[in-house]
Amino acid sequence: xxxxxxxxxxxxxxxxxxxxxxxxxxxxxxxxxxxxxxxxxxxxxxxxxxxxxxxxxxxxxxxxxxxxxxxxxxxxxxxxxxxxxxxxxx
Amino acid sequence: xxxxxxxxxxxxxxxxxxxxxxxxxxxxxxxxxxxxxxxxxxxxxxxxxxxxxxxxxxxxxxxxxxxxxxxxxxxxxxxxxxxxxxxxxxxxxxxxxxxxxxxxxxxxxxxxxxxxxxxxxxxxxxxxxxxxxxxxxxxxxxxxxxxxxxxxxxxxxxxxxxxxxxxxxxxxxxxxxxxxxxxxxxxxxxxxxxxxxxxxxxxxxxxxxxxxxxxxxxxxxxxxxxxxxxxxxxxxxxxxxxxxxxxxxxxxxxxxxxxxxxxxxxxxxxxxxxxxxxxxxxxxxxxxxxxxxxxxxxxxxxxxxxxxxxxxxxxxxxxxxxxxxxxxxxxxxxxxxxxxxxxxxxxxxxxxxxxxxxxxxxxxxxxxxxxxxxxxxxxxxxxxxxxxxxx
Numbered sequence: 001x002x003x004x005x006x007x008x009x010x011x012x013x014x015x016x017x018x019x020x021x022x023x024x025x026x027x028x029x030x031x032x033x034x035x036x037x038x039x040x041x042x043x044x045x046x047x048x049x050x051x052x053x054x055x056x057x058x059x060x061x062x063x064x065x066x067x068x069x070x071x072x073x074x075x076x077x078x079x080x081x082x083x084x085x086x087x088x089x090x
Numbered sequence: 091x092x093x094x095x096x097x098x099x100x101x102x103x104x105x106x107x108x109x110x111x112x113x114x115x116x117x118x119x120x121x122x123x124x125x126x127x128x129x130x131x132x133x134x135x136x137x138x139x140x141x142x143x144x145x146x147x148x149x150x151x152x153x154x155x156x157x158x159x160x161x162x163x164x165x166x167x168x169x170x171x172x173x174x175x176x177x178x179x180x181x182x183x184x185x186x187x188x189x190x191x192x193x194x195x196x197x198x199x200x201x202x203x204x205x206x207x208x209x210x211x212x213x214x215x216x217x218x219x220x221x222x223x224x225x226x227x228x229x230x231x232x233x234x235x236x237x238x239x240x241x242x243x244x245x246x247x248x249x250x251x252x253x254x255x256x257x258x259x260x261x262x263x264x265x266x267x268x269x270x271x272x273x274x275x276x277x278x279x280x281x282x283x284x285x286x287x288x289x290x291x292x293x294x295x296x297x298x299x300x301x302x303x304x305x306x307x308x309x310x311x312x313x314x315x316x317x318x319x320x321x322x323x324x325x326x327x328x329x330x331x332x333x334x335x336x337x338x339x340x341x342x343x344x345x346x347x348x349x350x351x352x353x354x355x356x357x358x359x360x361x362x363x364x365x366x367x368x369x370x371x372x373x374x375x376x377x378x379x380x381x382x383x384x385x386x387x388x389x390x391x392x393x394x395x396x397x398x399x400x401x402x403x404x405x406x407x408x409x410x411x412x413x414x415x416x417x418x419x420x421x422x423x424x425x426x427x428x429x430x431x432x433x434x435x436x437x438x439x440x441x442x443x444x445x446x447x448x449x450x451x452x453x454x455x456x457x458x459x460x461x462x463x464x465x466x467x468x469x470x471x472x473x474x475x476x477x478x479x480x481x
Binding site: 005007008009010018044052053054055056058061062063066081083084085086087088089090 | 247249250251252279283337338339340341342345362363364365366367368370385386387388389390391393394395396397398399401403408436438440441445446447448449450
């Protein structure tokens with residue numbers, strides 16, 4: 001079980017939650033669990049089953065692309081941050 | 091009871107001294123000797139040994155540990171003729187400094203030998219008062235304040251982030267602030283854009299900001315660019331030469347343009363972005379750390395990237411993120427502390443939490459990587475509307 005931080009632009013799709021618990025032994029499984037429950041997230045996070053290039057996912061502060069991508073193992077209690085870029089400045 | 095001469099002779103017996111010739115050799119060999127000037131302020135202002143630090147004899151005991159935390163550092167203490175500094179050297183030894191020598195003959199002998207002298211630029215009495223809280227901080231001090239006054243910072247955007255950033259940079263005495271913004275002040279801006287005001291409605295933001303900032307600090311010169319930053323004008327705007335860019339833009343094309351230009355010009359960027367209750371802030375240092383494209387190789391599709399105009403933003407949020415940007419810009423100018431390069435701070439105003447994630451250089455980055463594939467400005471609007479092109 002991992003805690004997943006939901007960015008503000010995706011919250012409307014998950015009933016407004018800022019954080020969700022999800023099951024899985026890898027980052028990919030955790031995201032699949034979320035997508036199973038909130039299918040609309042699939043189109044926003046994934047691209048042909050891979051992590052979309054405009055979304056960053058951090059596991060305990062490290063970008064999973066610098067580790068094993070979606071295969072990066074997730075230990076119980078670790079936290080994931082989903083982070084799309086934001087452009088707003090004004 | 092000893093006379094002054096007897097006391098001086100006794101102190102000189104107890105400390106080590108070196109000649110100006112020997113001190114000059116130490117300075118030339120740059121072996122780590124630090125020269126400490128303990129004369130009166132007006133003597134310092136007329137000239138001092140290059141690289142010396144200044145702390146008047148009166149506040150030596152109070153200030154020296156802040157200026158020189160390392161008590162094993164080799165110190166050469168001097169005054170005009172070597173007497174006041176003899177007492178200062180003695181005090182430094184009593185404070186635990188292990189390698190202290192007095193400069194026999196002092197600055198007068200240094201000049202007699204024809205060695206180099208630095209004439210410091212000095213702050214006016216008004217500046218001394220205005221920046222007094224900076225001058226008291228060892229990490230800033232007079233040298234740091236001069237650096238700030240000499241510095242040139244370009245702000246992209248005079249909006250939510252640009253408002254607090256520009257106000258604090260102007261207040262700090264950053265001598266030249268360039269501001270790029272094409273917009274005019276609108277009523278819906280005033281919930282957060284605190285550099286503007288109700289009476290400026292309809293006025294170009296760069297001119298409104300100029301009036302506010304010059305009113306705050308007459309030392310600051312504002313260079314307004316009343317235009318949107320584009321591939322066509324970026325080279326002209328950057329040609330003025332900037333030490334730091336503070337990016338508070340409101341759209342992806344400008345973000346990527348600022349990034350590419352900053353990498354090619356070697357200018358560090360203090361990046362901030364905001365949406366609703368959340369802010370992101372980091373520093374991109376060309377050549378030394380990741381760039382914006384290393385962090386976000388591609389912009390998200392429009393439905394995943396609503397602007398603040400579409401999604402809203404809590405008024406105080408840019409105040410917090412823009413102030414962190416000002417802090418980072420000041421540190422870069424002062425060359426002090428640890429910048430946010432390689433770290434992205436995530437601030438959540440609802441939970442009042444601050445998270446940090448690591449940002450690494452991407453060796454395959456198309457702009458700052460080992461084999462760049464983008465070496466000139468592209469059509470950034472098109473690039474951001476076709477995000478999957480480079481996947």
